[in-house]
Amino acid sequence: MASAAKRLEAVSDTATPQIAFDGVTLALGGKTIIENLSLGVRPGEFLCIVGASGCGKTTALRLAAGLYQPTGGRVNFDGQPMREPRREIAIVFQDYGKALLPWRTAAGNVSLALEAGGMPTAERPARIEELLRTVGLPGHAGKYPSEMSGGMQQRLQIARCLAQEPKTLLMDEPFGALDAMTRQGLQDEVLSLVAASGATVIFVTHDLDEAIYLGDRVIGLLPHPGRIGIELSVNLPRPRDQLSTREHPEFLRLRRQLFDFIKATEQ
Amino acid sequence: MNRTALIWRVASFAVAAGFIALWQLIANLKLVSPVFLPGPDRAWAALMRGFSSGDLWSKLAGTLEHMAYGWLAASIAGIAIGAIIGSSRTMRTYVAPSLEFLRPLPVSAIIPVAIAMLGLTQAMALFVIAFGAIWPIMLATIHGFAAVEPRLYEVARSLQMSRLAVIFKIALPSASPDILAGMRLSLTVALILSVVCEILAGLDGLGHWVLLSARAFRSADLFAGVILLGVTGYVTSVAMSLAEHRLLAWQASQR
Numbered sequence: 001m002a003s004a005a006k007r008l009e010a011v012s013d014t015a016t017p018q019i020a021f022d023g024v025t026l027a028l029g030g031k032t033i034i035e036n037l038s039l040g041v042r043p044g045e046f047l048c049i050v051g052a053s054g055c056g057k058t059t060a061l062r063l064a065a066g067l068y069q070p071t072g073g074r075v076n077f078d079g080q081p082m083r084e085p086r087r088e089i090a091i092v093f094q095d096y097g098k099a100l101l102p103w104r105t106a107a108g109n110v111s112l113a114l115e116a117g118g119m120p121t122a123e124r125p126a127r128i129e130e131l132l133r134t135v136g137l138p139g140h141a142g143k144y145p146s147e148m149s150g151g152m153q154q155r156l157q158i159a160r161c162l163a164q165e166p167k168t169l170l171m172d173e174p175f176g177a178l179d180a181m182t183r184q185g186l187q188d189e190v191l192s193l194v195a196a197s198g199a200t201v202i203f204v205t206h207d208l209d210e211a212i213y214l215g216d217r218v219i220g221l222l223p224h225p226g227r228i229g230i231e232l233s234v235n236l237p238r239p240r241d242q243l244s245t246r247e248h249p250e251f252l253r254l255r256r257q258l259f260d261f262i263k264a265t266e267q
Numbered sequence: 268m269n270r271t272a273l274i275w276r277v278a279s280f281a282v283a284a285g286f287i288a289l290w291q292l293i294a295n296l297k298l299v300s301p302v303f304l305p306g307p308d309r310a311w312a313a314l315m316r317g318f319s320s321g322d323l324w325s326k327l328a329g330t331l332e333h334m335a336y337g338w339l340a341a342s343i344a345g346i347a348i349g350a351i352i353g354s355s356r357t358m359r360t361y362v363a364p365s366l367e368f369l370r371p372l373p374v375s376a377i378i379p380v381a382i383a384m385l386g387l388t389q390a391m392a393l394f395v396i397a398f399g400a401i402w403p404i405m406l407a408t409i410h411g412f413a414a415v416e417p418r419l420y421e422v423a424r425s426l427q428m429s430r431l432a433v434i435f436k437i438a439l440p441s442a443s444p445d446i447l448a449g450m451r452l453s454l455t456v457a458l459i460l461s462v463v464c465e466i467l468a469g470l471d472g473l474g475h476w477v478l479l480s481a482r483a484f485r486s487a488d489l490f491a492g493v494i495l496l497g498v499t500g501y502v503t504s505v506a507m508s509l510a511e512h513r514l515l516a517w518q519a520s521q522r
Contacts, residue, residue, distance in 0.1 A: 067421055085425040098418040103440045103517040112436065116426035144517050164426065 018043040018078060018168060018200045019064050025072030026059060033059050035225040036073070043167075046194060046201045048215035050208055050258065052265050056226025057204040061170050064202055065091050077168075087117060090161035094173040096153040100145040106132060106156050107141040113163035127163070135159040136189065151182040155189075162193065168200045176206070184242055187214060191240060208258045212251055213240060220261050230261045305487040310494060313487035322476075327495060329472035333389075333461040334454075334503075337396025341457065342450055345401040349408025349446075354438060359413065370406070374399035374460060378467060392464035399460045400453040407449025411442025444518060447511045454507055458500050473499075 017040030026034040034056045041047050041064075049057045062068045063075050066085040075082045077089065093099040100109050110128045119127065132141055135155040145153050154174060161169060171190075175183040191214060194201055205211050211218045215234050222229035232254055236245055245251055287307050293299060294306030305313070317323030352358045352366075378395055385391035415438050423433045439446075465474025473492050480488035 065425060067424065085421075085427065087425070087427050089425065091421075091425050093418060093421075095418060098416050099422055101419065101437070101440070103443070112422075113426055115436070116428050116432070146517070 016043075016079065017041055017076075018045075019202070020076040020079075021060075021063070021073070022076065023073035024063060024070045024075055026056075026063060026068060027071045032225040034063070034070075035227050037227060038073075039219070039228065041168075041200055041202060043200050044198050046191075046203065046214060046216045048203045048205060048211035048218045049221060050205060050211045050218060050262070051221035051226070051229075052223050052262060053206065055221040055223035055265075057206075057221055058172055059226065060221070061091075061172050061202060061204050064168075065089055065170050067091075087164050088167040090164040090166035090169050092154075092157055092161050092169065092171040092174045094176050096150065096157045096174075096177075097145070099157055100153060100160075102145055105142050105144055106137060106148070106159075109145065109156055110159050110163050113160045117164065131159045131163055132156075134162065134193065151178050151186065154178065154186065158190070158193070162197070165197075166199055168202070169194065171201065171203045173205055174203075175210070183210075188240075188242065190214070191238075195239070208262065209246065209255060212236075212254045212258065213242075213245060218254070218258065220258060220265075222265055229265060230258070232257065301486070302484055303486055305490050309487040310490035313485075314491040314494060317488065317491055323473075323491065323495065326471065326473045326476040326492070327499070329470065330458075330461050330465065330474065330496070330499065333392050333396060333464065333470070333472055334457045334499075337393055337461065338400050338450075338453060338457040340393065340397040341400035341453055342404055344397065345404030345449070345453075346408050346446060348401075349405040350412055350434065350438065350442075352405075353409035353412025353442070354434070359409070366406070366409075370402055374456075375463070378463070382468070387468040387470075389470065392461070392468060392470055395464055396457050396460040400457040403452035403456065404446065404449040407445040407452075408442060411445030412438055414445070415441045444515055447507075447514065451504065451507045451511065454503050455500060458496070458503070462496065 019041040021037050021039040024034060024037045025032065037060065039060075049060060051057050059068065063070060064082075066075075066077075066082045066089065069083070077086070101112065104112065107125075107128045110131050111124055114124050114127060128141065129138070132138055135158050137152060137155050137159065140148065140152065145156065148156065158174075174190075175186055178186065187210065190201075203211070203214055212232075212234055218230075218232045218234060219228055220230035220232075221227065234250075234254060236248055236250055291306050291308065294301065294304055294309075301309075314323070317326075352362050374395065377398055381391045381395050381398075385394060419437050419441065420433070423437055428436070461472060462474035462477070464470060465472035466478045469475055473496050477489055477492040477496075480486070480492060
């Protein structure tokens with residue numbers, strides 16, 4: 001509860017955005033994928049982006065990561081233009097199987113981020129153990145990713161991202177490939193991890209319920225080219241609960257509004 | 268080892284023993300003149316005699332030395348050049364046609380050139396062996412580096428890893444199964460070229476031993492040398508497989 005309160009405070013008391021899209025346009029191969037997108041994400045905010053496939057959700061996330069440079073407009077991080085990816089911004093990819101090093105154990109994969117951050121060798125084991133415990137993988141340090149289930153691999157990727165001690169966590173449909181039970185468990189874990197770290201989150205998903213359940217704000221993109229079509233503030237109490245939150249009248253109202261929007265874009 | 272595997276192993280030994288028995292039979296019946304074909308008994312005796320006198324040891328050491336130096340030089344150069352070419356699309360585009368021209372070139376065609384430039388020397392042998400053995404390693408490395416999962420490069424970018432760290436922590440380990448397979452192929456090439464160079468340049472080694480034995484019609488010694496070469500090829504290849512198995516333990520569960 002205390003962490004949730006701290007979170008809300010963090011969201012409300014700072015007005016300057018941590019990540020700011022300022023009239024961002026991105027054209028790849030002569031095709032405009034995102035057009036004139038302006039968007040600010042406040043420090044500590046949990047922003048969800050939804051939209052039909054091909055609306056540029058993932059592209060927007062890659063722009064926020066610095067993996068793409070906009071062809072028009074600017075992406076700023078803490079008021080500075082983003083020229084390249086940075087360690088303060090961690091990305092959780094959907095395809096966890098491709099984003100982990102298969103030749104390194106769970107501990108080794110977490111270690112990669114610590115090595116990149118220049119942590120002395122002697123300090124790494126304790127930190128690795130702590131991170132693996134945080135994501136619910138204690139006792140799996142010696143396993144290779146190929147010996148782990150999809151849910152465990154995604155937890156491992158999250159642990160590696162946490163090892164970056166990110167100010168911003170970008171998540172690209174992180175639970176899209178997981179079964180419903182695993183997904184709900186991980187949703188709650190991500191919420192508590194984020195609450196504890198105070199990180200800003202941009203979370204891309206095609207699951208509208210997931211977006212409302214997790215987010216402080218949900219943005220729906222329109223396709224061809226990608227632009228903002230709807231913006232909803234989610235005023236649901238935290239911590240959220242899989243049963244009571246999803247039965248909350250406000251949840252149902254937002255859900256209806258978002259479904260209507262998506263349905264309209266598909267016509 | 269389970270039961271089926273054991274039966275297969277026993278069967279394979281039985282086949283080998285059968286071939287040796289057939290060889291002995293042919294020799295005993297003198298279907299081929301004993302001047303050209305000794306029986307396994309005489310070949311074995313010659314092998315033992317060669318070892319006890321110490322002659323074969325030094326020849327074996329010579330061949331192993333040629334093979335090892337040539338192979339190591341090829342490995343280092345092949346991995347380094349392959350890494351440079353493989354990690355850049357531009358390089359691959361520019362260099363690939365030249366590689367396609369050089370690759371099918373029979374190494375034996377290089378030997379006269381090497382002899383003309385370096386003489387009948389150890390340096391010539393080293394050059395020829397390395398030149399022949401570099402191709403499988405280099406091509407495997409190029410392929411391995413080109414096939415690194417692009418997602419991992421994005422992970423590296425977001426971690427702001429240095430170029431060197433990306434090569435040693437991501438590209439090289441990712442390419443290691445390809446590289447090791449190339450190195451195993453090259454091992455055989457290195458052995459073949461060691462023998463060829465010893466025969467052509469009269470360098471100390473089993474190739475030279477085999478040549479001299481043949482010229483002197485000492486067929487038992489000749490076969491002793493041939494057997495020893497076969498064993499060398501087998502043992503080095505098994506050692507390489509064991510090393511591969513150890514280094515690629517992380518792959519075991521994926522297979």
